[in-house]
Amino acid sequence: MADSNQQTDEMLANERDIRARLGDHPFDFDSLHVISNIYRAAATIRRRAEREVLADYNLSWGGFTILWVLWIWGEMETANLAAECDLAKGTLTGMVSTLEQRGLVERERMANDRRRVTVSLTDEGLTTIEDVFPNFNAFEAEMSADLDTDEKRMAAELLRRIITRHEG
Amino acid sequence: MADSNQQTDEMLANERDIRARLGDHPFDFDSLHVISNIYRAAATIRRRAEREVLADYNLSWGGFTILWVLWIWGEMETANLAAECDLAKGTLTGMVSTLEQRGLVERERMANDRRRVTVSLTDEGLTTIEDVFPNFNAFEAEMSADLDTDEKRMAAELLRRIITRHEG
DNA sequence: GCCATATCGTTCGGTTCCAAACTATCGCTC
DNA sequence: GAGCGATAGTTTGGAACCGAACGATATGGC
Known part of the structure; x- marks a missing residue:
């Protein structure tokens, strides 16, 4: 009992020390909150998407992204596909192999540069993404349902400024 | 050459087909862009943070987050720590073990409930996070440097609305 | 033509991460 | 006080992911 109180006292003292320590320095809390909220939102979105939408089709976030990109852009070289999916090329190799084994995509070595x-998508890959995407898009709408259209566009634009500054 | 043109033609035809297919349905592009930009921004941020800031201290994003949370909040139970770090509890176990082996944190079984x-942080863990965090915060500032203060607060608020709706 | 260099995709080793199964402990009920 | 749900952390199995090293192919200079 006395032990437990002592623990609590120590904890409170610790917290005061720490807050004082943080207060000492002029940290940039606005930047901190933007960055940490981006990361947390992304993790939440991904976990929910995989559980609530993609699991029904046995697709991971990355697998879905590959199908989606191939759907929009058509046949693509591996390097471009990796860039478009925002994945390391080594990661892409494995995931494409998985999708290939399941018959959703196919590889072809180029004739003029071996x-x-x-x-590219197979027929089955095409029907799969046609089937998944409406559900995924509905999920996206639900995730952002507390934002009105202007706010969505604002958020997308602000994020785009962060992304493009640091990718280009 | 004729072969290459044929390929290009096929690709263009594919793209037209696909765009037409997408155009057929009333998809929610505003929601789509918010969600995909959140994810892409998060991935970019994490990769750069790990390479440019955390690698010097041999910390992963998750490891850094644990140290940071313990710094701010002091000693914490595993379950609360997992929630605060936004990690599955099983994931946390392994990462805490790693940090423990490196002498940065320590575990203690509670007396009143075994x-x-x-x-909690060790002394070495404390000096580590005190050393890392200013660099990390500078990195956060650099990542969001194209946003002014109002825009940062706006972005943080919009993201918070997405997170809290779907975590609470 | 031939070697040096650059550029593809793949492979490799290691970490991060999750979900589900498991173990140990607690608290409640009879 | 013995059993039986609930709860906390750990273990397990597997996928995703990165960076670096690798092998094969193309290209340019000599």
Whole structure:
């Protein structure tokens, strides 16, 4: 009992010390909150998407993204596909292999440059993404339902400024 | 050459088909762009943070987050720490073990309930996070440097609305 | 033509992460 | 006070992911 109180006292003292320590320095809390909220929102979105939408189709976030990009852009070289999906090329190789084994995409080595490989949707891949995407888009709408249209566009624009500054 | 043109033609035709297919349905592009930009921004931020800031201290994003949370909040039970770090509790176990082996945090089984475990910073963990955090915060500022203060607060608020709706 | 260099995709080793199964402990009920 | 749900942390199995090293192919200079 006395032990437990002592623990609590120590904890409170610790917290005061720590807050004082943080207060000492002119940290940039506005930047901190933007960055940490971006990360937390992304993690929440991904977990929920995989559980509530993609699990029904046995797709991971990355697998879905690959199908989506191939759907929008058509046949693509591996390097471009990796860039578009925002994945390391080594990561992409494995995931494309998985999708290929499941018959959703196919690889083809280019005739004029044998180093290059293109990836494209199979018929089954096409029907899959056509099936998944409406559900995924409904999920996206639900996730952002507390924002009105202007706010969504604002958020997208602010994020775009962060992304493009640091990718280009 | 004719082969290459044929490929290009096929690709263009594919793209037209696909765009037409997308155009057929009333998809919610505003929601789509918010969600995909959140995810892409988060991935960019994490990769750069790990490479440019955390690698010097041999910390992963998750490891850094644990140290940071313990710094701010002091000694915490495992379950609360997992929630605060936005990690599955099983994930936390492994990462705390790693940090413990490196002498940055320590575990203690609670006396009044032997199931519970508290985690806290060691002295070395404290000096580490005191050393890392200013650099990390500078990195956060750099990542969001194209946003002015109002825009940062706006972005943080919009993201908070997405997070809280779907975590609470 | 031939070697040096650059550029593809893949492979490899390691970490992060989750969900589900498991173990140990607690608290409640009879 | 013995059993039986509930709860806390750990273990397990597997996927995703990165960076670096690798092998194969193309290209340019000599």
